[in-house]
Amino acid sequence: MRYAISHLSGLIAADVRQVAREVLLARRPPSRATLEGVVLEFGPGVSEELRGAIALGGYERREREIISATLRPDDVVLELGAGMGFITTVAARIAREVRSYEANPEFARAAAATVARNHARATVTNGALMRSPHAATVPFHLHEHFWASSLLPIEGSPTIEIPVFDFAQACAGSTYLIVDIEGGEVELLSGPLPGIRAVCVECHPAVVSRQAITGMLASLFEQGFALDLAHSQGQVLYLERG
Numbered sequence: 001m002r003y004a005i006s007h008l009s010g011l012i013a014a015d016v017r018q019v020a021r022e023v024l025l026a027r028r029p030p031s032r033a034t035l036e037g038v039v040l041e042f043g044p045g046v047s048e049e050l051r052g053a054i055a056l057g058g059y060e061r062r063e064r065e066i067i068s069a070t071l072r073p074d075d076v077v078l079e080l081g082a083g084m085g086f087i088t089t090v091a092a093r094i095a096r097e098v099r100s101y102e103a104n105p106e107f108a109r110a111a112a113a114t115v116a117r118n119h120a121r122a123t124v125t126n127g128a129l130m131r132s133p134h135a136a137t138v139p140f141h142l143h144e145h146f147w148a149s150s151l152l153p154i155e156g157s158p159t160i161e162i163p164v165f166d167f168a169q170a171c172a173g174s175t176y177l178i179v180d181i182e183g184g185e186v187e188l189l190s191g192p193l194p195g196i197r198a199v200c201v202e203c204h205p206a207v208v209s210r211q212a213i214t215g216m217l218a219s220l221f222e223q224g225f226a227l228d229l230a231h232s233q234g235q236v237l238y239l240e241r242g
Contacts, residue, residue, distance in 0.1 A: 035059060038089045039117050045106050046084070062236040064090050066200050067178065069231055070238060071095055075198075076173055080188070081180040082124050083107055085114030091178065092120035101170070103128045103140050103162055103181070104149050127163035128184070129170050131191055137161040150182040152207060171196070183207035190219045198240045199225065205235070 032041045033054050042051055053059045060083075067090060071077070075095040082088050082102035088111055092098045100122060102108040108126035115122045128138055128151055140162045141154040149157075167188055171177075177193070179185045179201040186208050189201060199220065203213050217227070217237075225239040232238045 035086065036064060036090060038086055038114070040084055040086060040114060041110075041117070043106070043110055045110075060087055062233040063087050063178070063180070063200060063202070066231050066233065066236060066238045067091055067094070070198060070200070070228075070240070071176060075176040077176045077178060078171055078174040079178040080129060080184070081178075081182075082111035083180070085111030085122075085124065087178060087180075088122050088124065089114055089118045089120040092122040095176065098122035099170070099174070100124045101127055101129055101165070103151065104142070105160070105162065125165070127165050129165050129167040129188065131167050131187065133164045133166060136164065138164040150184070150207065152183050177201070186212045186216045190216045193220075193223060196241070198238070200236065200238050203235045203237060 032039060033051070034040070035054055035057060040054060050059070064087060067087065071091060071094045073094060073096060077091050077095045077098040077100075079088055079091065079098060079100035082100040084107060085100070088098055088100045092115070098121070100111065102111050102124060103126070105126050108124055112124040114120075115124055128140065130138065138151060138161070139159050141150055141152065141157045141159050143149045143154055143157055171193070173195065175195060175197050177189075177196055177199045179189065179199065181188075183204045185201050185203065189199065193199070205213060220239055221227075224241045226242055228238045228240055
C-alpha cells in the first residue's frame with residue numbers, strides 16, 4: 001500500500017512538471033533567464049525545450065549539485081564541453097581557475113558571452129581535445145539539438161572542421177575535470193590523468209557502448225580513482241583519487 005501511494009505521488013508530480021513545462025513552452029520564448037544567479041541569453045540555436053528546462057530549474061542540475069559539493073577554492077578546472085557556459089560560470093565562482101573547451105563554434109561564442117556577462121574568471125576556447133592529435137583540425141558533426149553534436153559520426157548530419165588541441169598539454173596544471181562531450185569521454189579518460197584529483201563526467205551509453213564505458217572506468221580505477229556514490233547522480237559520475 002505504501003509503495004502504491006508513493007508511486008501514485010510520483011506520477012502526479014511528474015504530471016504537474018509536464019503541465020508546467022507545456023505552459024512555459026506555450027508562452028513566447030524568453031530571450032534570457034537567470035538560473036542559480038547566472039544570467040543566460042538565448043540565441044537561435046537554443047531550443048524551446050532547453051529554454052523550458054532552464055525556466056524550470058532542471059538544466060544541468062546534476063552537474064551543478066556535484067560541482068557545488070566537491071569543487072575546492074584551490075582547484076584548477078579543465079572543462080570539456082562548455083555548452084552555454086552555465087557550468088563554466090558556476091565552477092568559476094568556486095575554483096581558482098577555469099579553462100573550458102567547446103567544440104561547437106556557435107556555443108563556444110555563447111559560452112564566452114555568458115562568462116563575460118556574469119564577470120566569471122574563466123576562459124573559453126573553441127575546439128576539441130584529443131590525445132596525440134595528428135592534424136590541426138578534426139571533423140565535427142552537427143546535430144539539430146546542439147548538445148547532441150559530436151566528434152563521433154551522426155548519420156545525415158552536416159560536418160564542419162574545428163581546431164583540435166592536445167589533451168595532455170591542456171590538462172597540465174589542472175586538478176579537476178568536468179567532462180560532457182557526447183561519448184568523447186571514453187577516449188580521453190581511458191588514459192593517464194597526471195595531477196587530476198577529481199573527475200565529474202556525464203556518460204553517454206546511447207552514443208558509446210557500455211563495454212567502452214566500463215573500460216574507461218576500469219582505467220580510472222587503476223589510476224587510483226574511486227567512484228563516489230554519495231555525489232554521483234544517474235549518468236553523471238563523480239570520481240575522486242584517494
